[in-house]
Amino acid sequence: MEKIYRIITLAILIAISSINFVNAQVNCQQLLKKKISFQDLDSGKIERIFKDFTQLKACGLDSNALEIISDPPLFATLIIPFMDYGKKKNVTYQHIFDKIIEFQNSDEFPFLKRSHDATKALKNKNVDLKNWVADSKLLLQIPLDSNEVEDFYNYLKANPSKDYTYFDAWGIFKSLATKQQQTSKDLGMEEKKNDSPRNIEDALFRGKYNTMTLAEIFLEADSLNRNVVIYFTGWNHIDSRKLELSLFDDKKLNTKLLHEFLFVILYIDDKTRMDEIPNLKKDEYSTGNIIIGQRSQKIQQRYLSSKDIPAFILLDSKGKLIKALSKNINKETLRSFLTY
Incomplete structure (x- = not known):
């Protein structure tokens, strides 16, 4: 469960x-x-x-x-x-x-119904700190940690905007917070000590790199002296769901992906409109009136010349393909793939 x-x-x-x-x-x-x-x-x-x-x-x-x-x-x-x-x-x-x-x-x-209803309300509710007392209760029903909600409130006070929904503003806030955390190696080491398997998996799937341009990702990879792992998957793809249930329950493997690489997840069937993630409009693969899934397919086509999923690719900080993994994917083959 x-x-x-x-x-x-x-x-x-x-x-x-x-x-x-x-x-x-x-x-x-x-x-x-x-x-x-x-x-x-x-x-x-x-x-x-x-x-x-x-x-x-x-x-x-x-x-x-x-x-x-x-x-x-x-x-x-x-x-x-x-x-x-x-x-x-x-x-x-x-x-x-x-x-x-x-x-x-x-x-x-x-519990899930309350969480679902709260998230749905926040996705359609513009930021208005005059109603913070009521709106913060919705955030806690998702549920979000009370300390994070307080930090979010301080961020909204310092960065007032009526153009964002709470859902959009939260995504920006978390992206900035994650970036600040990752610039501190000492903090990163402390986080490792407190990572539970579930927290690590959650961090993998909600990582900031999923909404960054490849140029930004490679720039950060270069500054951190890390390589980049991109996982191509699909919301509607049965084999991907089965793989993720068995693959990402391994704390050591997830920790390696999270702390030794820049891990990016690209969904090739994501129907989100590009204007919902404005930062991605700057990406070289976002030309034309396309959706997120089409951008993901362009990137996969460049590196793999294939639309088969699930698949992993390993890139250096300059964007050069080191190797790929698209068949017989399991914990053992992924560990081997990450060792080079």
Whole structure:
């Protein structure tokens, strides 16, 4: 359940998807008997499956549970357990429906709903310190650490702006805070002592380098005398979700990625508009009216001449490819890949 919690939290903090639920009459019995094939499972197929599931609100599925699992990574995680089962027996929509009902009735669901609702509200709420008392309660419901919330308040006072939502302002604040932390080697060593496996994994997936241009990344890599590791993945990609569940639960491996390299995650199917992350507009791969996923694909095409995921590449601080890892990825092969 801890792994599911991490994935849910990650999905909620990175992106909240909006859904238009289907209000038409639904033949629940017929839909629940529908079989699911896991052969050639790609992002398009997952989206079609999920579109069917939005209709199940008419069959007794809680709309809040549907909205929380609307992010493709979480929905993909829910159907992963049925992949091996599906090789032996038929998997129907009833199986997935029951799994979501189980999630809906779990002890964690009320907490996750509060977190989801708070994040959704903050994504649409402009910064206004006159309402800080009420707004700070939403931040604590995500949940965020009370000390971080206080630091965030001090940052907002020093940098007033009505043009940002709390969600956007938090992202900028965390990016600046991370940069300040990483310029201090002593502080970095102290952080290593206090890193838990979950905190390290969280730092990997929310790292500031994910929203920096490659030029900025290479400049910082040069100043820190580190190489760069880029992980190409996809929100909707089943193999990537399975890999991450098994790969990034290793504290030593994660610590190595976090403290010896500049670790970057690029999602090739990210549909976020480029104007939502203004800094990336400066990137040489962001020309034209494209989305984040298209930029990621351009970078992958340059270094790998392939769109296959998951994949890792290792670059020096000048942007030169040292080596790549795109087949037989596991903890052992990744450790070997990081040793050069």
